[in-house]
Amino acid sequence: MKDSENIPSLMDDIGARAKSASAQLGFATAERKHAALISAAEHVWRDRETILEANRKDLEYGREKGLSDAMMDRLALDEDRLRGVVDGLRAVAEQADPVGAVMAEWTQPTGLHIQRVRTPLGVVGVIYESRPNVTADAGALCLKAGNAVILRGGSESFHSSSALHACLVRGLRDAKLPEDAIQLVPTRDRAAVSEMLKMTDTIDVIVPRGGKGLVGLVQREARVPVFAHLEGIVHIYIDAEADPEKVLKVVMNAKTRRTGICGSAECLLIHKDIAQTIGRDIVTALIAAGVEVRGDDTLSAFDGVLPATEEDWGCEYLDMIIAARVVPDLDAAMDHIRGYGSNHTDCILTENAATARRFMTELDSAILMHNASTQFADGSEFGMGAEIGIATGKMHARGPVGATQLTSFKYLVTGNGTVRS
Structure with missing residues (x-):
């Protein structure tokens, strides 16, 4: 997609579909989510030649852009790294489902029984650079936590991310979960990033994963809450x-x-x-x-x-x-x-x-x-199977952000005709 004038409507549509999907994912069974991730892992390995061919296109694009050796290393995939992607998807699949887990419970003198339970955040927007494996990691972790996710990968990894995303979508389809639960922004145009940062009606949190320039931009311009993932000094x-x-x-x-x-x-x-x-x-x-x-x-x-x-x-x-x-x-x-x-x-x-x-x-x-x-x-x-990044802020999530860190909580209060005096 090249016409910048269509990007606001494109992103509005993606956001609306993600919000609808998140409503269904919020109560999806652990078995369905497990099945989707295992199926996605199988598709990645089965389609590894297609993914590696897509990665070769990205590497050529990166060379033309003059990326540093370190950035080219981040971008590159081979069979060993794809095996790591597959292992990561399987590891996340086998983790305990955080959604609905009881964090604490107690009974008040009034007779009220109160539980604090984990609940999905809703829709997560992930903006990242270069590393195509983030597509799989972020998609898997958000799904495990019951969140829909909108992925905006770096322009350098466009083809690789698209190929990996296709495997995730096939996994969702096989498990009869909404395919809109994991969406990849289908354009390299940076205007899509600007749109994501102000989608307060449909995105609940933004996770930037990249260099100081990207994270600084997101923190300065975002109207959506941000998990800060700053540089690693x-x-x-x-x-x-x-x-x-x-x-x-x-x-x-x-x-x-x-x-x-x-x-x-x-x-x-x-x-x-x-x-x-x-x-x-x-x-x-x-x-x-x-x-x-x-x-x-x-x-x-x-x-x-x-x-x-x-x-x-x-x-x-x-x-x-x-x-x-x-x-x-x-x-x-x-x-x-x-x-x-x-x-x-x-x-x-x-x-x-x-x-x-x-x-x-x-x-x-x-x-x-x-x-x-x-x-x-x-x-x-750290035993999390994968991560969506390392959060360096102090609010909500800190350190490696896995599936559990991508949840919030709510209180379930039960009485028996209980009234307040």
Whole structure:
């Protein structure tokens, strides 16, 4: 679709159909939703060649746009990644259905029996960039939570997302659930995003998943409530009592496994007492692996380290680049994280349990880790099967947003002719 003048009516229609579908999904049985997700998984695997061919078109489009290597990695699919999509759909299918779960119940002295139960949010709008697997993850999680979803993928992943979306729709059809429960905006035109942000009559919450530019745009312009998923400015603090072997394993994995994901480490903070020993060793190893290290005055004296600028502190590179600085103690490390972090994921490497406890108690990031790679900042690694993103705000959902986090609640109050005196 190319005619921008038709986009408001297009989005109005999509919203109305999503709202209608959400009314039916709100009381759909767990068995129907399970069947839809299992069927969708089977369709993804059966149609993997079609999906990979669509992905090749997107990769060519990405190359023409001059996407970075990290963004191209986010965009790329292969059989292993499609197997991950299939496994994610199956994992979400097998989770307990959150809808209708009793969160708490009690009886008042008046005789009223009160239950607080989980209920769907309604219609979720998801706006995301590049990664086509988000199509499957977001569709599956919203369905599991009884929500209809409107997906607006990035222009780069248009063909891949469309192919994956078709599999989700076939799953809905096979399970006799409304096909409008999972809709993909059928245009690359950015005007569709602007329309979604003001669809207060039909969309209950917007989830942006992408870079700082996208999330900032959504937060500035949205009239619909937003789950904030900000950039991942991920820090690792290497304490004076860190184990050298763990430092090498964790830091190398956290930076180099996949640089284009939000859990990739972007800044090292090294205690001054180990700067010339463990610090030098890990910086040398990073450079040998092809990582560009941008260091403070102390570290830039090491061979191969480039001088850092103020802009390097608080930068999400999503690339083979990392900032590094020496700090005098834990308090200085935490001050740096508070000043430059994004409240996404931060890690401490230490064998001192008390130091680790202070780090994890006094910092307020959505995810805090001790002696573990920040690449684990992922809903599937938290046992959620998949996630719709990492929420860094403090309202409603925080950290990996899975199916349970995509529900609200209501109160069910039962009496027996009970009246208030």
